[in-house]
Amino acid sequence: MTGHDAPEPEERFSTAALQAAPVHAEVPKKQVYSWAIWDWATQPFNSVILTFVFVSLYLVSDQFLPANIASLADGDPIKDRALADLSSGYGVATFIAGLAILVLAPALGQTADRSGRKKRWLLGATAGLALVQFALFFVQADPSYFWFGAITVAIGSVFSEIAGVNYNALLVSVSTPRTIGKVSGLGWGMGYLGGIVALAIVVALTFADWFGMDTSNGLAYRLIAVGCAVWTVIFSIPLFVNVPEAPAPAGVKRVNLFTAYVELVRDIITLYRTHRSTFWFLLASAVYRDGLAGVFAFGGVLAAVVFGFSANEVMIFGIGANIVAGIATIFAGRLDDRYGPRTVIVTALTILVVMATGLFFLHDAGKIPFWIAGLVLSACVGPAQAASRSLLARVTPEGMQGEIFGLYATTGRVASFLAPGLWALLIAWFGATYWGILGIVIVLLAGLILLLFVKLPKHVRL
Template sequence: MTAAAGNGAPPSTSPDTPASSASVFATGGTVPRSRVFAWALWDWATQPFNTVINTFVFTALYLLTEAFTSPGVTEDDLSAQLGLAVGLAGVVVALLAPVLGRRTDAFGNRKRWLFIWTMLLAAAMAAMFFVEASPSFFLLGAILVAVAGVFSELAAVNYNAMIVQVSTPKTLGKVSGLGWGFGYIGGIVTLVIVIVAQLSGWFGIPDENGLPLRIVAVMCAVWTVVFSIPLFLSIPEIPPVPGAMRSSFLGSYVDLARDVVRIFRHDRPLFWFLLASAIYRDGLAAVFAFGGAIASVTFGFGFLEVVLFGVAGNLVAGFSTILAGRLDDRFGPRLVIIGSIIGLVAAGLGVFLLRDLGTLPFWIGGLLLCLFVGPAQAASRSYLARSTPPGHEGELFGLYATTGRAASFISPLAFAGFIALFGAQAFGILGIVLVLAIGGGLMFLIKPERGTADLR
């Protein structure tokens, strides 16, 4: 692999360094707005898995409830078992993502595999309809949630790599922000639909055996299929790379190891970015993962308040991400990342220090946290896309997924460790803030090479 584009040397076109002719990012062409919209709509299409299935509804309000407990098995035990399933799924993603991404680069089948993973994700969500409210069905539910997570992550590798097909160096930040923003807003729209349905008595659907929430899973599957169609109709497939080395599946791991060594030797800023982003992205994930629990336990929010905060937080994150994309294109993704992390650290400390003043500090500080989360995520994708040599997008975004998975234990351990050390959940906020600060501090140390002004 060559060093990142823009370091003064043109990308190599040797057999192990392909250059995709489908990348308007590399050629400086123009992209129809309809194609950009179609690409961003995929985020809207698949976000219900994270928002409705994974976070607020199917797992929290159904799979981890007393309907699935049995003598000797508590709800805490169910959480641990689901965590194990999801953790094993993360290992699968970490092992497969970079190699599969590398192979789609060489074989020219990025869109095909994005279609396959997306449809498998929809199929896994639809299959959740068969998870009846009985302890004997818990294992099926846990497996489906974990497997759907694998499909979602592998699809995201190809989707993220596709960003260079729908953007130019001048629009990359805006396009990345648009995708993340659409995702947040799409997830909230589906969540609002669920809330309205619940308040309406599920429109007469019997609530025995968890039927309404099982139908919600099917709704998410249909939503994913319908709204992902524009991407597959609008964006062309990348061509196979002439002369590219097509190793066996196992041989791809050897090639991958060689490329990682090349990155370390020849593009040290990219190597350290993968490390730094893995740390602070885990902190970003923790903001949403533990936000509801902090609101409930530390600040005394009831169920409706937690859900309303979730809606408000995601809306704030969605719109701020879309707007911050313009700052990315103007000032570069590195400065957006650093500025966002500074804002996150300040807001997190504010929530902790003002925790005794009631719920208002959490509403203000929590929404400020959401304000900065989306821009940091979108700018991270932009940074990597700008740093990646043409034809290596799938491989690098696969590594991006792998490093993120490898660091996914840091924030949960920091959160739990600070609680254990100080004896109160509020101190877990400091654990999350510490992880963000460490990742952000590493970003301060990364200096783009001469000629990479678009990273700044």
């Protein structure tokens, strides 16, 4: 991680390797767009199910409280405590899901690598994600269905992460060293835009009052989940039809899920010894990626609580923020290929730290500063995420893509407590919500500093 690290001439996309490499044939655009559209296909699970609609407006709402408690006035201590218990219960389910991902992701990624079955694992995980969303149709608005809903959503998170490991690992199959940044940015951008379109459809149906349909017993939210499932199935088809399977590396023995853990430990040790920059990048990115997640996770809270946005204004801001993030991510992919992913990440993180710090000092200046700073922040989050995936793909040893991206998912989970923890700690310490902004700033800054100390191969523009 520091200047004491030994040189790494064997890095897959190091300067020497790129200069000596043969000319890569261009990947057919049909394969590139088919790969990218998978992000569009699965984004409604994150945007609609997890973040904005199903969980936040339905699963942890008073529709899952006993009737005698649900009938109490908003703000009643008994009702507030009951709602907090729902949120806590959902948190327990997602925590267990996070542990499952922590344990499974790298081993399953290695198994896919060594068997040459990344696409098959992706198909299985995508099918599981779709089935989970279909299953949410049976979560009726009754307290007895709460745990079924929470566990089902948590299982969906596991499928989503496992699918993402193999999807990311296929990036090198649909790009060349010359285009990897652009292709990675395209996928992230398509995901953001897909989430926006799905949210817009939900908003339109809500304003149309579901065309007079009887939506009691949570039927509206249950139909939304089914719609997300159908969306996932339809838009994921192009990848499985048009993107070829990545072959297994020659001379590498296959492993099953159990022996994969033994090989995983050996490979981590080898990774540290021979590809140290990749090892340290995994750790540095885990920190700043948690800060990036915090920007979106707490942006709505800041808008409503600190800057006085109404519910409609928060929703409008959320749509605008995702549109800006999607467009910026697609554009930044070209900058990635031209100037290198590290430059994009460092620039984005620097802007994020500066703008978030400014927002902290302008917390009582009205809504305009939040609109400006919030959209700038949104424009930087996506490019940093996409460039991180691109950079990791560039420095991952051949034949270890699934395993390394499994570790990428795992390290992200390991550090996922930093931003929420500092957010809560600083608010509790100083007694005002806007202090939580500094918690996010600290995490972003720490990740930026760690990244600056990671020794990476010099970018070569091909």
